[in-house]
Amino acid sequence: MLDFIVQGFVSALVPENLLVMFIGLLVGIVGGMLPGITTVTAVALFVPFTFSMSPEMALIALGGVFCGAMYGGANAAILINTPGTPGSIATSLDGYPLTKQGRAEEACYVALLASTLGGIFGVVALMLFFEPLSKVALSFGSEAFFWMGLFGLSTLAAMFPGHIAKGLLGGAMGLALGTVGLDPVMGMPRFTFDVFSLVQGLDMVALMIGLFSVSQMFVMLESNETYIVSMARQAHALKRALIAVLRHLRLLGVASAIGTFIGALPGAGGSVAALVSYNEAKRWDKNPDRYGQGAIEGILVPESANNASVGGSLVPLLSLGIPGSAAAAVLAGGLMAQGLTPGPQLMEKNPDIAYAFIVSMILANIGMLFIGYLLVRICTRILDVPKLLIIPAVISISFLGAYALRNSMFDVMLMIVSGAIAYVLLKAHIMPAAIALGLVLGRIIEENLIVTCYRAQAKDSLADLLVFSPMAAVFMAACVLAVIIPLWLTHRKERAAGIVRRPRLSAACLGRYDFWVVLLITLGGIFFFNQSRELTGVSSYFPQAVYASIIGLGVFIMGMQAFQSAPKGRALPSCGALGNIGIYLGIMVMAYLLIEPLGFYTALFSGTGAMTAYGVFGLTKRKCDWRGFAFVLGYTLLLTIVEYGCFRLLMGVQTPTGFLL
Amino acid sequence: MLHSILRLVCALLLASLPLSASAADYPDKPVQMVVPFNPGGGSDLVIRLIEKEFAREFGQPLTFVYKPGASGAVGITELKSTKPDGYTLASQSYPHIIIQEISGSGNFAVDDFDYIGMFATDDIFFAVRKKSRFHTLEEFIAAAREKPNTLSVATTDTMGCSHMAALKYKSLGIPVNLITYTGGAKAIAALLGGQVDALMIVKSVAVPALSKLNLLAVCNTARDALLSDVPTFAEKGYDIVQFNGRLILAPKGLPADVKKRLTDGLVAVYSDPDVAARAKNSGYDIKIADGDAVKKMFDDFRDEAGKLVKLAQSLK
Numbered sequence: 001m002l003d004f005i006v007q008g009f010v011s012a013l014v015p016e017n018l019l020v021m022f023i024g025l026l027v028g029i030v031g032g033m034l035p036g037i038t039t040v041t042a043v044a045l046f047v048p049f050t051f052s053m054s055p056e057m058a059l060i061a062l063g064g065v066f067c068g069a070m071y072g073g074a075n076a077a078i079l080i081n082t083p084g085t086p087g088s089i090a091t092s093l094d095g096y097p098l099t100k101q102g103r104a105e106e107a108c109y110v111a112l113l114a115s116t117l118g119g120i121f122g123v124v125a126l127m128l129f130f131e132p133l134s135k136v137a138l139s140f141g142s143e144a145f146f147w148m149g150l151f152g153l154s155t156l157a158a159m160f161p162g163h164i165a166k167g168l169l170g171g172a173m174g175l176a177l178g179t180v181g182l183d184p185v186m187g188m189p190r191f192t193f194d195v196f197s198l199v200q201g202l203d204m205v206a207l208m209i210g211l212f213s214v215s216q217m218f219v220m221l222e223s224n225e226t227y228i229v230s231m232a233r234q235a236h237a238l239k240r241a242l243i244a245v246l247r248h249l250r251l252l253g254v255a256s257a258i259g260t261f262i263g264a265l266p267g268a269g270g271s272v273a274a275l276v277s278y279n280e281a282k283r284w285d286k287n288p289d290r291y292g293q294g295a296i297e298g299i300l301v302p303e304s305a306n307n308a309s310v311g312g313s314l315v316p317l318l319s320l321g322i323p324g325s326a327a328a329a330v331l332a333g334g335l336m337a338q339g340l341t342p343g344p345q346l347m348e349k350n351p352d353i354a355y356a357f358i359v360s361m362i363l364a365n366i367g368m369l370f371i372g373y374l375l376v377r378i379c380t381r382i383l384d385v386p387k388l389l390i391i392p393a394v395i396s397i398s399f400l401g402a403y404a405l406r407n408s409m410f411d412v413m414l415m416i417v418s419g420a421i422a423y424v425l426l427k428a429h430i431m432p433a434a435i436a437l438g439l440v441l442g443r444i445i446e447e448n449l450i451v452t453c454y455r456a457q458a459k460d461s462l463a464d465l466l467v468f469s470p471m472a473a474v475f476m477a478a479c480v481l482a483v484i485i486p487l488w489l490t491h492r493k494e495r496a497a498g499i500v501r502r503p504r505l506s507a508a509c510l511g512r513y514d515f516w517v518v519l520l521i522t523l524g525g526i527f528f529f530n531q532s533r534e535l536t537g538v539s540s541y542f543p544q545a546v547y548a549s550i551i552g553l554g555v556f557i558m559g560m561q562a563f564q565s566a567p568k569g570r571a572l573p574s575c576g577a578l579g580n581i582g583i584y585l586g587i588m589v590m591a592y593l594l595i596e597p598l599g600f601y602t603a604l605f606s607g608t609g610a611m612t613a614y615g616v617f618g619l620t621k622r623k624c625d626w627r628g629f630a631f632v633l634g635y636t637l638l639l640t641i642v643e644y645g646c647f648r649l650l651m652g653v654q655t656p657t658g659f660l661l
Numbered sequence: 662m663l664h665s666i667l668r669l670v671c672a673l674l675l676a677s678l679p680l681s682a683s684a685a686d687y688p689d690k691p692v693q694m695v696v697p698f699n700p701g702g703g704s705d706l707v708i709r710l711i712e713k714e715f716a717r718e719f720g721q722p723l724t725f726v727y728k729p730g731a732s733g734a735v736g737i738t739e740l741k742s743t744k745p746d747g748y749t750l751a752s753q754s755y756p757h758i759i760i761q762e763i764s765g766s767g768n769f770a771v772d773d774f775d776y777i778g779m780f781a782t783d784d785i786f787f788a789v790r791k792k793s794r795f796h797t798l799e800e801f802i803a804a805a806r807e808k809p810n811t812l813s814v815a816t817t818d819t820m821g822c823s824h825m826a827a828l829k830y831k832s833l834g835i836p837v838n839l840i841t842y843t844g845g846a847k848a849i850a851a852l853l854g855g856q857v858d859a860l861m862i863v864k865s866v867a868v869p870a871l872s873k874l875n876l877l878a879v880c881n882t883a884r885d886a887l888l889s890d891v892p893t894f895a896e897k898g899y900d901i902v903q904f905n906g907r908l909i910l911a912p913k914g915l916p917a918d919v920k921k922r923l924t925d926g927l928v929a930v931y932s933d934p935d936v937a938a939r940a941k942n943s944g945y946d947i948k949i950a951d952g953d954a955v956k957k958m959f960d961d962f963r964d965e966a967g968k969l970v971k972l973a974q975s976l977k
Contacts, residue, residue, distance in 0.1 A: 043701070044701035047701065048712055051713070138853050138854035138855075140854070181730075182732075182819075187732060189765075196768045199734065200729075200735040266850040267846070267847050316850065320850075321849075321873065322849045322869070323846050326699070326701070330700070332869060333702075336865075336868070336944065337939055339938075341869050341871075342869045407728050451842065454813075454838065455813060455840060455856060458810060654724060
C-alpha cells in the first residue's frame, strides 16, 4: 500500500494535475460561497469538463471541487451571518458573534485551518480504515437513522438557553415545512392546496437563504451604525487562530472523527455532520453557555467536521460502490463516464488511479490553505464597506441563489416570504437556526420512520424494531438525557440564585409581542393538524406528530407566559426602522414582479439600484448630486456584472430573459 | 476599463434580442435542454454524454437547465407551456412520465408532448447480497411463499421504474413486503446491512456495487449484453418486463421538419461508437426507438400502470 501512496504523490504532483486541482478548488470555493450553489451542484457542473481529461486528472479535479465547495461557505457565514451552503449553518452560530466582537479575521482563519485539518483527517481515515468504517456504517439501519435525527433535534433544548420551549417550537416548524410536497411513500401531493408550485416542496436552500440572509439584512437595518461592526482591524489574527487551533487539537480530532463517520453513512452529509458535532462539542463542554456567544470552538468544530465528511462520504463509494452523499454520487457518475467503476473493483484493478485520487485530496486540502488565505484577506474587507452598500448586494445575490438551485421563480418568492416571516419570528426569539435544524433533519426522520414501519411489517411488531433494538435503545436514552439535563441545569441555577417562582395568572401576557406570534403559530398548527387528518396510512404519522407537537409547545409557551407577571421581552425596533425594512421588502417584491417583463438581471439591477439609492440618499443623507448618482449607478452596475460573471459565466445558471437580459 | 464594460453591456444587449427562427435553418441558436432532476443524476448524464457530439451534429450547443422536483414532474409540467419551436427540449424517463399522468403528481398528460424518441435504456435487476442464503430466484420465491410477507424487497424510487418492477413482482402473487427507499445508495446499503432481503435496482446504480451483489434475474425479455449470465424473469416463468427508458421530448406542436431534423440528428449522435462506449461504461445501453414507438409503449403500459398504482396505494 505504501508504494501506492508514494506513487500517488508522484502522479498528483505532476504540474498539469496540480493545475486542474487548483482550478477545481477555485470553482468549488466560489461555488460554496455563493448561496444556491451547493457542493452537489458545484461538482456536477464540473463533471462535463472532465470528460476530455485522463481518468486520473478528472478525479483530481473533481476532488478539488468537492473539498473547496465544502469549505467555501464558511466566510459568508462568519462575516455576514449568511451560510452559503447547508454545511455552514452551524458555523454562523458562533462565527457572526465573533465578527461582532471584532474577531472576524481570527474566526475566518480558524475556519480555514479547521477545514484543512478536518479534510486531511477524513482523507487519511478513508485511506486507512475504509473497510471497518464501511462495516459500521452498514449496521446503521433505518431505526438508527430515525433516532439519530431525533437526537440531533434534541439538542435544540440546549441551543438557546432561556428559550428552551421556543427552540423546540422552531425545530418543529422546520419539520413541518419539510412535509409540504410529495409524500415520500406514494409520491402523492400533500399540503399543496392544489397549487402546483407547492408539489415540488419547499426547497431547503431557498428557505435557508430567506431564513438567514434576508432576515439578517433586516436586522442590520434596525441600527443606525454605518458599518456591520465598528472595530479596528485585529492584529496578529493568523497567529491567534493558529494558537486557538493548536490548543484544541483534541477537540478537532473528535469533531473530525464524528464528521468522517457521519459522512460515511449513506444519506447524511456535511450539514448533518457539522450540526451534530457542534451539538456534541457544546454538550460536553464545561461551560456550554459560551457556545452561540462567540466561542472559537463553535467554528473549529463544525468546519472540521464538514470537511472531514468529504473523506467519509468516499468510504462506502470505494469499499462498496455506494455513494455516501449526493456529491459523492455525482463523482461516481463522472468516474463511470471515464470507464472506471467506482467500488472495490477500483482499488483492485486500478489502485494507481485510486491512490492518486486519495492522495490528491490531501494535497487539495493543503492547496486550499493558500487560496483560502488570500480569500480571507479579500473577504474580511467587506467589514470596511458601509452596511447600506452590503445589504443590496446580499439581497441581490440571494435572488440569484434562490433561483439557481432549481431554476424556479417560486423559490425566489419563497425566499422573500420566508425572509420576512423569519424576521417576525426572530423578534419573538424563535431563531432561524432552530428552524433550519428541523429542515435538515426532518426528511431524514420521516423517511426512516416510514422505512422502519414497512420493515416492521415483515417482522413481528413495530416496537421491537423502533424501540427495543440495541441501536435504538442507546439513541433513545441519549435523547431523553439531552432534553432533561438542560432543564435540570436551569432549575438548579435558579435555585442557587434564590429565585422562587410564584406563578400567578395575569393579563400582562396580552401586551407581549411574542405571545401573539406564538398564538398565531399555534392556530396555524391546529389548521394544519386538521388538514393532516385527511391523510391516511404511513405518510400521515409524521405530519400529525409534528403538528400535534407544534400545538402542544405553543399552548405550553402561552401558558407559561400567562403566569408571568412582568413581560421581559426585548423592546421592538423603532417605527422608523420598521418603515425602512418595509421599504426594502417592497423593493424586493417589485424586483420580483419585474423579472418576468424585464428579465432577471435587469430586474435585479433596478432593485439593487433602488435599494442602494435609498440607502445612500435616504438613510445616510448624502446630497443628491450627479456624483452621488454616478456612484450609485456605478456600484450597482459593478455588482450586477460580478453576479453575472459568477452565476451565468462561471456556474452556467440560466435565468429567464424578458424584454432585456 | 470603461470601454470594456460598455462593450460587455452592448454584447449582453445584443445577445438578449429575440432571434427569428425558421425551420429551414434550425437550429440557429443554442438548444435548451430541461433536465427535470438535480445535476449529476441519470437523466443528466445520458444527455451530458452527447454534449460534444450534439454541438458537432447540429452546429449549436446544448444549454442545460435543471428544474428538479417530484421525480421530474415539475420540470415536465413547465415544459408544457413553452414554445414548440425545437429550442426547448427535455429529458425524462419511461415509465415515470406515464405514471405521473395516472397518479396526478404531474400537471400534464403524456399527449401534451411530442416525443423525439427513446435513446438509452437501463435494465432492472432483482438482487440479493453475496452472502445471502438465497442463491437462485426459485429459492427466494419458495421461501417467500412458505412464510408470506416476511421477506422484504427494497425499491429505489417512489413510483419509478424499480417500484413498478417490484409491484409487478408482487402482483404475480409472490407474497413479499415492499419497502420504498428514496435513492439507490440507501437501498443498496440497507441490503448489504441486512435490513432488507432483496432489491429491485437499475443497472447503472448496481454496477459499482456488483462485487457485493448477487443478481438473480433481469426484468427484460432478453438477457443483458454486459451481464449475460443473469437469467431473465421470463426464462424462470414470470412475466415481469420493466426497464428505464431515457426519452427526449418537446412541447406538442413541433413543426414536422424540425422534429425530423432532431430525430435524425439525435439518432446519428447516439449511434456514434464513442457515445455508445461511454454509455456502456456508465451502465446504460443505447437502444433507439422513435416517437411513434414511444407512444405505443405508453399505450401498451397504460392499463397495467393504472392497476399497479392502485396496488401501491392499497399497500400503504
